[in-house]
Amino acid sequence: MPDNEFDELSSPENSTDVYAIYGAEPEVLAYAMAKYSRSALTMRESLAEISSQRAEQFLNTFYFQYGHRSIADLAHIPFAIERLSMLAAIALVDESRWDGQERSTRYQDFRRSGWYTPKLQGEERARYTASIEALFKSYDELSLGMFDALAKALPKPEEMREDQYKRTLKARAFDVARYLLPLSTNTSLGQIVNARTLETQVSRLLSSRLAEVRELGQKLRSAASSPAWNVQRDRLEQMAGEGIVPQEATTEILKDLMPEVRVAPTLVKYAEPNQYQMESRSELRQAAKELMGDQPIYGAPLVDLLDDDEDMEVEIATSLLYPYCHYSYRQLRGTVGAIGEKRRNEIIHLAARHRGKHDELLRGFQSGDGFRFDILMDIGGFRDMHRHRRCVQLIQDFTDLHGYEEPVCPGQPTLEEAGLAAAYKQSMDAAHLAYRDALASESPDAQANAAYLLPMGTRCRAMFKMDFAESLYIAELRSGIAGHYSYRRVAWEMYRAVARRHPALGELFRIQDVNVPVDLLQR
Incomplete structure (x- = not known):
């Protein structure tokens, strides 16, 4: 008998294998990882034998019928969500399991971003637009005015480059001006979420009182079920158009190696209002x-x-x-x-x-x-x-x-010192008055839509x-x-x-x- 009864079963040497995985469809990868508990196959072997149809069958059985929702934690999906209001962005990211980044109010000028307008008619729409335009005008004036005040208070050090100096002052000025950005302001963000979070996110968004947020939920569900954008496909088609790659080869590559991918059609298909x-x-x-x-x-x-x-x-x-x-x-x-x-x-x-x-x-x-x-x-x-x-x-x-708050930073010129305090107060008061007027509207969505008029301050x-x-x-x-x-x-x-x-x-x-x-x- 061997000195160690397990010697015949053990490997001749330590052989832990670690490798990153790229290119597998999210649902197929989730299925392959779930198979670790049901099969002795390696990840390479599992992915080689799994098709999207088999993954869908597996998920329909174990995810929906048996309630094994942890399987969806294994499918991570990146999304770009662009030109949504800040109000909708707050609703979108309100998940305990969420990873992403949004446009920064510090490093970007939001004057050209535009804004979201609810489905308003006639005089209500005109008042809404006038209020938003007034806030953006004030945002522009406040950022420029604070930049000038900062430049007077903080001369450029000799060792500092001019472009770096201006970028720094602009960021400080935007920190002040952002108080006047309305919640209707358009922003953009990217998120990477697992499919379980995506399903609950879509369901929650579809349950919102805001029409924009409900539409956002529909668009997320559609994006998960429709062909995803593939930068490699785009590049290959571009190369074929330029004659770098023969068109015949491009067709075969697209068909066999770069098929259209739907990132989570199975895992979100039952996401409905909660x-x-x-x-x-x-x-x-x-x-x-x-x-x-x-x-x-x-x-x-x-x-x-x-x-x-x-x-x-x-x-x-x-x-x-x-x-x-x-x-x-x-x-x-x-x-x-x-x-x-x-x-x-x-x-x-x-x-x-x-x-x-x-x-x-x-x-x-x-x-x-x-x-x-x-x-x-x-x-x-x-x-x-x-x-x-x-x-x-x-x-x-x-x-x-x-x-509302007034921006105050130790060591930085105050609004009063910059000659901007009266204009700031007037803009905030006018925005809050517009909010109350919108709230009093007889429109069925008045209470939800009025929030778009509130400034971030x-x-x-x-x-x-x-x-x-x-x-x-x-x-x-x-x-x-x-x-x-x-x-x-x-x-x-x-x-x-x-x-x-x-x-x-x-x-x-x-x-x-x-x-x-x-x-x-x-x-």
């Missing part, structure tokens, strides 16, 4: 309205770190109602805590009443994190904070009820729930001197709130004091 989300949204909005009645909205700080000894039922009920009102979490929780266990449980059960067989619970049920920050900040800064995925985010509808409220490690990560990252001063202040207040409550933990933060002026020519 009735659970839609019905729960309506009922929770009504419940919040009945619960809070005509209570005034109390003042709240920029960042409020909530108590960590709250009953789970109180937190869940409050979290479920929070996105459907404009009250702070603390004020809403006070009312929820006082209504009694019976009524509180009714709210919780209301939010699960319409849940279907494959529906995940609403985001409000994701409770129990030790660090919960209720944040009231400008929409532009929120968009940057929104990118953090390792936390639970509950977002209230955008409104004018909380007023408008304050919004959102709850961020996380563990300690994530709170430290966000505070350290977002307090850095290269960041926008809007979210730098939020990060600083997050740190201060944690340090006051947990001094020993506060000592772990590598934080930068945002009140200390920075070198504005350093990026």
Whole structure:
């Protein structure tokens, strides 16, 4: 008998094989990876024998019939989404599992971007257009005016190139001007998501109150089911047209080696509006309205770190109602805590009443994190904070009820010093008035469409729930001197709130004091 009874079964040497994979269709690759649990074939062998038809059959059986949704996690798909409004972009990226990049308001001039216009008629359309045009005109004037103020306050150092100097000042000026960009402003973004996230994303978008967002969901589903753009096919056809590659060879290559690919036709074909989300949204909005009645909205700080000894039922009920009102979490929780266990449980059960067989619970049920920050900040800064995925985010509808921020950066000329304060206030007030006029319209989509008129300097409220490690990560990252001063202040207040409550933990933060002026020519 061998010294080791396993010697006859083991390889003569270590032979771990690692290789990257390129060129396989996302659904075929997902099938091949799933086969590891059902077959001894290598990845090369699996991909060699799998066709798109077999992948579709497998996915129809295991994904839809047996509910093995983790298979869709294995299919990652890149998308380009171009010329959508910033309001729609916020809705698009509101996924806990999402990776992507959007056009930067710091490094790009949005004067030529254009904007989204809802389906409005006559006088309503004219008023909408006039309001948006006025904001873009003010955005242009504010960026140019702040650039001039910065140039006067910050002469170019001798060692700095002229083009670098101007780029830096433009970025600083855009940081100020972005407060006047309306949410209707067109933007573009790229995303890489797995097919499971894509399916829930499409379903959620199709359930939106905004027509643009519903159309976006349809376009995403169509893009996943239609032939994808292939840069190599385009190049090969171009080479054939230029005579570099014979046309006959091109035809064969396209047919055999570069067939048209539909990235996820099977995995998104059943993505439909989510009735659970839609019905729960309506009922929770009504419940919040009945619960809070005509209570005034109390003042709240920029960042409020909530108590960590709250009953789970109180937190869940409050979290479920929070996105459907404009009250702070603390004020809403006070009312929820006082209504009694019976009524509180009714709210919780209301939010699960319409849940279907494959529906995940609403985001409000994701409770129990030790660090919960209720944040009231400008929409532009929120968009940057929104990118953090390792936390639970509950977002209230955008409104004018909380007023707007004025851009203030230590060491940088203020709007008053630049002679721009009056013009800024006039532009913001006019935009909020236009928002209220649109909100009062008799149009059935008035409440949803009015938000397009709000500038990014408008304050919004959102709850961020996380563990300690994530709170430290966000505070350290977002307090850095290269960041926008809007979210730098939020990060600083997050740190201060944690340090006051947990001094020993506060000592772990590598934080930068945002009140200390920075070198504005350093990026």
